[in-house]
Amino acid sequence: xxxxxxxxxxxxxxxxxxxxxxxxxxxxxxxxxxxxxxxxxxxxxxxxxxxxxxxxxxxxxxxxxxxxxxxxxxxxxxxxxxxxxxxxxxxxxxxxxxxxxxxxxxxxxxxxxxxxxxxxxxxxxxxxxxxxxxxxxxxxxxxxxxxxxxxxxxxxxxxxxxx
Numbered sequence: 212x213x214x215x216x217x218x219x220x221x222x223x224x225x226x227x228x229x230x231x232x233x234x235x236x237x238x239x240x241x242x243x244x245x246x247x248x249x250x251x252x253x254x255x256x257x258x259x260x261x262x263x264x265x266x267x268x269x270x271x272x273x274x275x276x277x278x279x280x281x282x283x284x285x286x287x288x289x290x291x292x293x294x295x296x297x298x299x300x301x302x303x304x305x306x307x308x309x310x311x312x313x314x315x316x317x318x319x320x321x322x323x324x325x326x327x328x329x330x331x332x333x334x335x336x337x338x339x340x341x342x343x344x345x346x347x348x349x350x351x352x353x354x355x356x357x358x359x360x361x362x363x364x365x366x367x368x369x370x371x372x373x374x
Contacts, residue, residue: 230266230274230324237331238264257338260345264334274330276337277319279312280345286352296352300344306337307344318344 234253238245245255245264253264260278267273287293290311297309297316309318320337324330 230268230272230330231264233324233330234264234266234274234334237334240331241335258342260342262338262341272324273321274324274333274337275319275321276334276341277317278341278345279315279317282311282314282316286349292352296348299351300348304340304344304347307340309344309348316345316348318348320344 231247231251231253235245235247238253238255243255243257245253248254248263251265253266255262255264262276262278265275265277267275282293293311297311300309300318301307306320306322307318308321309316311317318341320340322328322333322337324333
């Protein structure tokens with residue numbers, strides 16, 4: 212029996228973070244366990260990798276799916292090589308940007324979302340694009356195949372906020 216003095220857990224009103232709500236629904240339907248972090252980003256784990264979704268609400272809604280990985284010592288340390296590899300990935304892949312923040316690889320996939328957009332498809336495609344870009348970055352910079360866990364670029368960065 213529930214506590215009669217407890218307040219019910221109602222979902223937020225539809226006009227409060229509508230895009231984030233659609234993203235949460237899509238991730239829950241996909242069997243992922245999303246959480247909203249302190250920055251308001253949706254955080255979840257897929258293929259042992261921490262991924263985030265940042266939703267910009269307003270007249271134009273933008274969904275940014277991103278992850279960040281600490282670059283291991285095994286990766287060449289030359290900053291120009293690292294940046295050139297990021298540039299290759301950004302130019303080769305559609306809807307993906309790769310960049311560096313200190314010793315952290317950041318990969319994003321951003322989309323303008325309309326009320327008619329198929330958010331579950333956009334979320335799924337974006338997740339796969341981000342993970343593929345990290346794998347490709349590592350393969351390119353190491354001159355061969357990536358490690359068994361995918362990115363091989365090191366461990367996920369400690370938080371979801373790119374530096």
